[in-house]
Amino acid sequence: MGLEDVLAAVIGGNLVVLLLAAVVILSVVLGVRIVPQSEKHVVERFGRLRSVLGPGINLIVPFLDRVAHKISILERQLPNASQDAITADNVLVQVETSVFYRILEPEKTVYRIRDIDGAIATTVAGIVRAEIGKMELDQVQSNRSDLIATIKDSVEDAVENWGIEVTRAEILDVNLDQQTRDAMLQQLNAERARRAAVTEAEGQKRAVELQADAQLYAAEQAAKARRISAEAEAYATQVVAQAIADNGLEAAQYQVALKQVEALTKVGEGAGKQTIIVPAHAMDAFADAFKMLKGRG
Numbered sequence: 001m002g003l004e005d006v007l008a009a010v011i012g013g014n015l016v017v018l019l020l021a022a023v024v025i026l027s028v029v030l031g032v033r034i035v036p037q038s039e040k041h042v043v044e045r046f047g048r049l050r051s052v053l054g055p056g057i058n059l060i061v062p063f064l065d066r067v068a069h070k071i072s073i074l075e076r077q078l079p080n081a082s083q084d085a086i087t088a089d090n091v092l093v094q095v096e097t098s099v100f101y102r103i104l105e106p107e108k109t110v111y112r113i114r115d116i117d118g119a120i121a122t123t124v125a126g127i128v129r130a131e132i133g134k135m136e137l138d139q140v141q142s143n144r145s146d147l148i149a150t151i152k153d154s155v156e157d158a159v160e161n162w163g164i165e166v167t168r169a170e171i172l173d174v175n176l177d178q179q180t181r182d183a184m185l186q187q188l189n190a191e192r193a194r195r196a197a198v199t200e201a202e203g204q205k206r207a208v209e210l211q212a213d214a215q216l217y218a219a220e221q222a223a224k225a226r227r228i229s230a231e232a233e234a235y236a237t238q239v240v241a242q243a244i245a246d247n248g249l250e251a252a253q254y255q256v257a258l259k260q261v262e263a264l265t266k267v268g269e270g271a272g273k274q275t276i277i278v279p280a281h282a283m284d285a286f287a288d289a290f291k292m293l294k295g296r297g
Contacts, residue, residue: 030062040106042069052107071106075167078117083125085132094175099124100168108163127154144171
């Protein structure tokens with residue numbers, strides 16, 4: 001065997017080793033798959049679904065299995081969409097919506113639907129029109145949170161077979177046409193005028209009530225004063241009656257005669273009155289008083 005034959009054998013052996021090493025390296029490269037935390041990989045074998053690789057290091061059969069789809073499992077947001085809808089009271093509104101979702105089962109998303117974003121957007125538009133058609137405009141404006149929750153639940157039921165989860169559904173705005181806005185503005189102004197009139201009427205009513213209460217209070221106080229005066233007079237009468245009962249009629253007559261004398265004395269003390277004309281019965285009163293005074297002395 002010549003030198004050339006030896007060199008050829010050595011080179012051939014080295015080539016085989018190199019080929020085997022290349023095959024081993026290629027097998028390792030093709031068989032080991034490192035999946036990022038934010039992704040899932042769909043593996044196919046001869047065109048059929050083989051498995052779904054989760055985050056981390058995964059092993060597949062080289063040359064038989066291949067990663068056909070790399071699916072992000074991060075939350076996604078659909079572009080804001082605007083669709084027309086008619087409320088139960090026949091008002092045309094334009095609703096702007098936004099939907100957030102994420103893929104949970106990539107194998108369903110890959111093999112059951114082609115354009116997942118377009119499918120979700122179409123589903124949301126139909127559900128929004130259906131739900132708003134059940135409500136009047138005032139309910140759409142005031143119960144937006146309930147409407148959002150209903151839309152989210154309906155979308156989740158509709159896309160369940162696509163392997164996704166709807167995380168949020170938002171109604172960003174509800175716009176009205178100009179004619180409807182003008183009509184609502186007129187209604188709002190009329191309602192404000194009505195409330196102002198009601199407030200003014202209630203104020204006048206309250207003023208009348210307060211005035212009547214004041215008059216009633218004044219009447220009650222006057223009646224109370226008259227009652228107290230009457231009670232005082234009754235008490236004085238009772239005292240006199242008790243004195244008469246205790247001291248006899250003579251004591252009462254003495255007090256009356258004394259008062260008469262005092263009254264006539266005051267009349268005589270008046271300025272410019274030198275002569276006093278006294279009725280005859282007044283003289284009798286003087287005589288009675290003098291007698292009683294004398295008797296008391």
